[in-house]
Amino acid sequence: MPATDPQPTLRSLLGRSDLALRLASRSSDLPPDALDAPLRWVHSSDLADPTPFLADDLLLLTTGTQFVPDPRTRRAPTAAAPYVARLRGRGVRALGFGTEVVRDGIPPALVAACRDAGMPLFEVPYRTPFIALARANAEAIAAQAYARRIWALSAQRAIALAALRPDGLAATGAELAKQVGAWVGLYDAAGVLTQSHPSPGP
Structure with a gap:
């Protein structure tokens, strides 16, 4: 947060x-x-x-x-x-x-x-x-508890809106990484990393 x-x-x-x-x-x-x-x-x-x-x-x-x-x-x-x-x-x-x-x-x-x-x-x-x-x-x-609640609601709304985009899965991962300020990765059933946010540099 x-x-x-x-x-x-x-x-x-x-x-x-x-x-x-x-x-x-x-x-x-x-x-x-x-x-x-x-x-x-x-x-x-x-x-x-x-x-x-x-x-x-x-x-x-x-x-x-x-x-x-x-x-x-x-x-x-x-x-x-x-x-x-x-x-x-x-x-x-x-x-x-x-x-x-x-x-x-x-x-x-x-x-x-x-x-x-x-x-x-x-x-x-x-x-x-x-x-x-x-x-x-x-x-x-x-005040801190109130701020946490406001942030949680705002983050939830931003992630929900990202999920509605055409690239919903990627947009959701990117928005989640932005909101929590941390790396977010998506793995498939075989354990292979398919998405990374933020994307690794060249």
Whole structure:
């Protein structure tokens, strides 16, 4: 399918000026495809271990309350390295940290843990609600699905019209190759290539 709307990825979210996100990870510390892997959904949680409630290829958002000790319950802060390891093991694509809610800035230990695990970490400013990221990603997924449907209908119509031409079989093969952007071949019952689109050069 030809390129249509941008993929719902972390890079596309970071590129939206209205969200004002800031990548806290250095690109050199990340795997080559870390920012361009498709995101299925965006979820938020401040649990020390949210993994039982997560899905693969997800972007997780947190305000970091799990990294702050609670003197009322004598709860110790969550260790950053095991936390990130759990997220990575569950297939979480990236972690967004909402600042100025519980603390200013991202905890250095969390920055180091994400760096060591190769997990993208970015800052979500206070003025950007988490729901805005979830909505932006959902809209990108919906737009891509709509674009795919429109392309499929358009391609189907073009191929059907090609089949009505006097050279219907050859025209259909050529149109199919054009629509999918790939080589198309037709073989007979004996396995002999009878048509090739696009035709090989001289």
